Amino acid sequence: MCVRLAATALAMLVTLPLTVPAAAQQDLFQDRLGGPLPSPSITTPNLPPALPSAEPDAQLSLSALLSGPGTPLRQGLAWRVYEDRGDGTKPSIIARSGEAEPHFTLAPGTYVATVTYGFASASKRIVMGGQPTTETLRVAAGALKLSGAVGDQKIPPAQVLFSVFVPVGTNSEGRLVRSGIKTGELLRLPEGTYHVVSTYGESNAIQRADLRVENGKVTEATLNHRAATVTLKLVAAAGAEAFAGTAFSVLTPGGDTIREAIGAFPQVTLAEGDYVLIARHDGQVYTREFKVESGLDRDIEVVAKSG
Structure with missing residues (x-):
């Protein structure tokens, strides 16, 4: 127990x-x-801080001024916006405009804005950070306005064309800027000196000049030719009707061919000087020497002499 x-x-x-x-x-x-x-503890556990929200797209507003006078440019502009990735690759175009004051909506990042005014241009690097941005680009440019004349008489616009070159070293025609420029056309160019070639007609009536373009100014120039337009004819007698289908050749006294033409009375514009005219018709060849005097337009007849 x-x-x-x-x-x-x-x-x-x-x-x-x-x-x-x-x-x-x-x-x-x-x-x-x-x-x-x-x-x-009944509080929320400690978490990493929240990431900031992504910056929004924002508007980029652009405008252009002429360097020097600061005149706003309102027409003739071509805008491009490039994305600059910063990795050495060629920037890609993401927007274009031909407006005077364009607006672009862009994501945050780095860009290059360029404006072209004729042959002049300007560019600017722009950083967008989610806020509206306004930028003004200054373009260093002037302009050329050309015409041709013989003595006191203006050459009709349809009969003269101009070419503009940038001199390179001792070569006045080192780099062609543009050819086929017409009378009165406004050619916008960066400030500098240019070589201008004026061609009257389609032969050897050519004049040259060096012209200076200044920022914000229009350089107007008239290139004066010493030339004339002659009408070629093959006739049986002086003042008679011209033979149709005649082949003409205009040569220098040294034998260099200046111009060839076919017809009853073709017209040829030539620089003043001495020439030889050869006319061929029905297997026959006829020649004549003649002289061109500046500003004196006239007929040049070759008489078809038998025998």
């Missing part, structure tokens, strides 16, 4: 810690840790 009592008492001792109140257990842990238990 004593044995049973001891076993029961042992069982009671073993089960006692399992019935310790919660408050007592907390006091026990406080004693061991040296302070109160931390309260559980």
Whole structure:
């Protein structure tokens, strides 16, 4: 009986810690840790800061002025916007406009804006950062306006054309800017000196001049030719009707061919000087020497002499 009592008492001792109140257990842990238990957090866990929102597209507004006088340019403009990736590759065109003051909507980034005014141009590097941006480009340019004359008489626009060159070294016609320029046409150019060639007719009536273009100014020039237009005829007698289908050749006294033409009375514009005219008709060849005097337009007849 004593044995049973001891076993029961042992069982009671073993089960006692399992019935310790919660408050007592907390006091026990406080004693061991040296302070109160931390309260559980109910706040949001610490997260990385949110990334800033992407910058929006923004408007780029452009305009152009003439260097020097600062005159706004309102027409004749060609705008291009290039994306500058900064990796050494050729920039790609992303927008164009022919307006005087264009507006482009662009994403954040680096761009190059260019404007062309005739043969003059300007460019500017622009950084877009999500805010509207306004830029003005200054174009260093002037213009040429050309015409031709013989003495005091203006050459009809349809009969004269001009070519403009940039001199390179000692070569006045080093680089062609443009050919086929008509009388009165406004040719916009960067500031500098240019070599102008005027061709009257389709032969050797040619005049040349060096002209200076200044920023913001129009250089007007008239190139004066010493030439005349002659009408070629093969006739049986002076003043008679011309033979149709005649082949003409105009040569210098040294034998160089200046112009060839076929017809009853073709017209040829020639620089003043001495010439030889050869007329061929029905297997026969006829010749005549003649002289061209500046500003004196006239008929040049070759008489077909028999025998």
